[in-house]
Amino acid sequence: CSPTPMKLRDAPSACPSLWRCLPCPLAELRLDLVLSSGQSFRWWESSPGAWTGVLGDRVWTLRQDGDRLWYTVYGEEDEHKKEEERDGCPARAAKLDVAETDRILRDYFQLDVGLSALYRAWAAADPLFRKVANDFPGVRVLRQDPVECLFSFICTSNNHISRITAMIERLCQAFGRRLCCLDSRPFHAFPPLSALTGADAEARLRALGFGYRAKFVSGSARAIAEGLGTEGLCQLRTAPYAEARRVLCALPGVGAKVADCVCLLSLDKAEAVPVDTHVWHIARQRYGVALGGKSLTPRAYQEIGDFFRGLWGPRAGWAQAV
DNA sequence: CAGGTC
DNA sequence: GCTGG
Numbered sequence: 001c002s003p004t005p006m007k008l009r010d011a012p013s014a015c016p017s018l019w020r021c022l023p024c025p026l027a028e029l030r031l032d033l034v035l036s037s038g039q040s041f042r043w044w045e046s047s048p049g050a051w052t053g054v055l056g057d058r059v060w061t062l063r064q065d066g067d068r069l070w071y072t073v074y075g076e077e078d079e080h081k082k083e084e085e086r087d088g089c090p091a092r093a094a095k096l097d098v099a100e101t102d103r104i105l106r107d108y109f110q111l112d113v114g115l116s117a118l119y120r121a122w123a124a125a126d127p128l129f130r131k132v133a134n135d136f137p138g139v140r141v142l143r144q145d146p147v148e149c150l151f152s153f154i155c156t157s158n159n160h161i162s163r164i165t166a167m168i169e170r171l172c173q174a175f176g177r178r179l180c181c182l183d184s185r186p187f188h189a190f191p192p193l194s195a196l197t198g199a200d201a202e203a204r205l206r207a208l209g210f211g212y213r214a215k216f217v218s219g220s221a222r223a224i225a226e227g228l229g230t231e232g233l234c235q236l237r238t239a240p241y242a243e244a245r246r247v248l249c250a251l252p253g254v255g256a257k258v259a260d261c262v263c264l265l266s267l268d269k270a271e272a273v274p275v276d277t278h279v280w281h282i283a284r285q286r287y288g289v290a291l292g293g294k295s296l297t298p299r300a301y302q303e304i305g306d307f308f309r310g311l312w313g314p315r316a317g318w319a320q321a322v
Numbered sequence: 323c324a325g326g327t328c
Numbered sequence: 329g330c331t332g333g
Contacts, residue, residue, distance in 0.1 A: 158323090158324065159324060163324085164325085211329080212328095258327085277324080279325085323332105328329100
């Protein structure tokens, strides 16, 4: 950690100049529900109501009060060194200006998508949604980085959230750049693709407790590096849902469910409905979807997605998140 | 058995 | 079939 250790920032009141806010009603965003729901595994409730995590290679703390979303961004530990190196325009060069941080946050939470109107439409079409929606307002889909999203969700197969979170933390610590320390706790960026393509990547991941997923992570990193590249992966944002899904499913460790998670949570495919065992049971028990088999076959997977798309419309994946 | 995949 | 809550 740096010689002048930074402290975690809880609330704007202690040092208002380090915080900014965006207008954002609770009906449009519930930070606690969104950041703890298993969409992203990199946010941590650092104190009651305050969420700290890594986004866009920066460490942030977020908080809501009333109709505002507050945020603060921490500087990098070697930021002064960087600034000294740039003798032309110091302070400015290494930092993000406020317009840029506002934009990053608005993009990540997709705040231009009006959630209240969508809730009304889903509630009108579905009585079961209406019952749940009252208890869970402000649940929206994050717009995550495609590389982070892909490799995170490869880790979710046949796994549980507490272990997934720990695995991803160790992945970032071992392969990602250290950004800063807060209260002596180091924060690391999610590693770029190039960090996962080394010959020893699989063995290192196994040592980190990835089990058989170690081969999937290193194998998918290689496949992308030798194929479409990080840029090509990101360009799937403008491709049709079916094509994005087909490309992703060709990667080792990526089946229909993981592909749909990546499509929905990072590639702008709002119609993608990831069907896990939980959703499968709900489709049968609560919605009475008639499916014969005992296991979630590819056929059953497709039918459940189609059922919810028919019920909720083109943003079915967003409704399912609620 | 866990937010499946080979 | 990796691993742990």
